Amino acid sequence: xxxxxxxxxxxxxxxxxxxxxxxxxxxxxxxxxxxxxxxxxxxxxxxxxxxxxxxxxxxxxxxxxxxxxxxxxxxxxxxxxxxxxxxxxxxxxxxxxxxxxxxxxxxxxxxxxxxxxxxxxxxxxxxxxxxxxxxxxxxxxxxxxxxxxxxxxxxxxxxxxxxxxxxxxxxxxxxxxxxxxxxxxxxxxxxxxxxxxxxxxxxxxxxxxxxxxxxxxxxxxxxxxxxxxxxxxxxxxxxxxxxxxxxxxxxxxxxxxxxxxxxxxxxxxxxxxxxxxxxxxxxxxxxxxxxxxxxxxxxxxxxxxxxxxxxxxxxxxxxxxxxxxxxxxxxxxxxxxxxxxxxxxxxxxxxxxxxxxxxxxxxxxxxxxxxxxxxxxxxxxxxxxxxxxxxxxxxxxxxxxxxxxxxxxxxxxxxxxxxxxxxxxxxxxxxxxxxxxxxxxxxxxxxxxxxxxxxxxxxxxxxxxxxxxxx
Numbered sequence: 001x002x003x004x005x006x007x008x009x010x011x012x013x014x015x016x017x018x019x020x021x022x023x024x025x026x027x028x029x030x031x032x033x034x035x036x037x038x039x040x041x042x043x044x045x046x047x048x049x050x051x052x053x054x055x056x057x058x059x060x061x062x063x064x065x066x067x068x069x070x071x072x073x074x075x076x077x078x079x080x081x082x083x084x085x086x087x088x089x090x091x092x093x094x095x096x097x098x099x100x101x102x103x104x105x106x107x108x109x110x111x112x113x114x115x116x117x118x119x120x121x122x123x124x125x126x127x128x129x130x131x132x133x134x135x136x137x138x139x140x141x142x143x144x145x146x147x148x149x150x151x152x153x154x155x156x157x158x159x160x161x162x163x164x165x166x167x168x169x170x171x172x173x174x175x176x177x178x179x180x181x182x183x184x185x186x187x188x189x190x191x192x193x194x195x196x197x198x199x200x201x202x203x204x205x206x207x208x209x210x211x212x213x214x215x216x217x218x219x220x221x222x223x224x225x226x227x228x229x230x231x232x233x234x235x236x237x238x239x240x241x242x243x244x245x246x247x248x249x250x251x252x253x254x255x256x257x258x259x260x261x262x263x264x265x266x267x268x269x270x271x272x273x274x275x276x277x278x279x280x281x282x283x284x285x286x287x288x289x290x291x292x293x294x295x296x297x298x299x300x301x302x303x304x305x306x307x308x309x310x311x312x313x314x315x316x317x318x319x320x321x322x323x324x325x326x327x328x329x330x331x332x333x334x335x336x337x338x339x340x341x342x343x344x345x346x347x348x349x350x351x352x353x354x355x356x357x358x359x360x361x362x363x364x365x366x367x368x369x370x371x372x373x374x375x376x377x378x379x380x381x382x383x384x385x386x387x388x389x390x391x392x393x394x395x396x397x398x399x400x401x402x403x404x405x406x407x408x409x410x411x412x413x414x415x416x417x418x419x420x421x422x423x424x425x426x427x428x429x430x431x432x433x434x435x436x437x438x439x440x441x442x443x444x445x446x447x448x449x450x451x452x453x454x455x456x457x458x459x460x461x462x463x464x465x466x467x468x469x470x471x
Contacts, residue, residue, distance in 0.1 A: 031215025
């Protein structure tokens with residue numbers, strides 16, 4: 001059966017507890033635990049605004065996705081919706097751009113796993129650690145979706161617990177004006193560098209938003225999980241509504257506290273900002289604790305990447321838009337073909353780590369963020385098209401809807417366009433990624449031309465199985 005037609009063939013194995021934590025864990029990753037330090041150094045406290053703006057865009061994307069999910073739950077997720085409401089080519093483009101995002105990010109993350117473990121086991125070659133981790137995550141994803149959900153649940157528990165602990169400690173330090181490395185914690189640190197909230201100019205606040213969007217990548221994973229949720233009508237609205245407060249508390253709240261605990265110039269690229277804070281407090285063991293948490297975040301990202309791309313590739317393969325092998329389903333209702341396909345790319349990343357300079361990994365990570373922007377844009381456009389179809393009387397919208405549509409859709413789309421344009425002014429890997437856009441478009445267009453000319457027209461989608469949100 002075609003998974004793009006509602007996710008048939010998948011087991012409904014993910015319960016409320018697991019879906020909630022998948023959604024929560026998707027909003028917390030290495031981008032916060034590790035990457036926020038370098039961005040604070042670059043943009044200063046203005047980074048708070050970057051996270052808030054990108055968070056608002058992410059919220060509207062998730063609400064648009066939520067309406068589409070309640071209209072037709074599908075493990076094909078945004079591919080199904082882009083194909084139905086925009087056109088077959090849009091489903092093809094969204095699927096492969098999303099795969100590109102996770103494939104490139106996974107290469108960097110599985111390599112990072114070896115780096116993190118190397119801190120404790122310096123004599124063990126990094127490639128062995130990365131290979132063991134990949135083998136374990138692959139086994140989990142191939143056994144059953146329930147096992148994946150359980151592992152991701154505990155990964156998320158670790159990440160969420162760490163953030164909550166930091167927030168509580170950070171608030172205590174700010175309220176008590178405790179000295180952190182000789183700098184009293186408090187709002188004064190927000191303008192400690194050059195007496196300005198934007199010490200390096202407002203423009204840099206816009207430029208770093210590309211990296212911030214990449215940090216938010218993964219929140220859309222809950223839409224893919226909908227096809228395997230036991231009760232999507234009850235589970236999905238709760239999970240998606242929670243994105244707003246998770247973003248507000250975990251991301252914006254954490255960055256705000258970090259900026260108040262130390263002047264932004266004291267943070268550094270490649271060093272966890274949390275390690276920087278606690279090291280300045282004289283807590284010797286914090287580096288090891290944060291290393292363990294960042295390791296968990298990297299493993300969680302790889303785990304989610306294998307899960308999501310397996311479902312996405314099967315949705316594409318069912319339409320003959322991906323290699324036939326990637327559409328294979330096991331007796332345990334796992335799309336093992338797609339999972340194995342992505343794992344081979346991850347394995348290639350482990351090998352390439354020894355032959356390609358680190359700058360290349362920065363470039364592929366920046367390119368992968370283009371996949372995030374593409375998918376988010378497709379979701380926003382698909383929801384607008386669905387709304388128009390409902391106004392024409394062609395379908396019935398679920399009661400769980402995108403707030404402020406279509407105005408909020410256009411605002412979010414314009415914001416995503418601004419992020420892409422600003423990549424051209426960022427320099428380094430981001431600028432290279434920006435100039436690669438015509439090449440990526442050409443490859444996607446060529447792929448679609450080759451696929452569409454060698455196959456018959458696919459059967460039309462069946463009538464939607466409307467799933468109303470539980471009151």
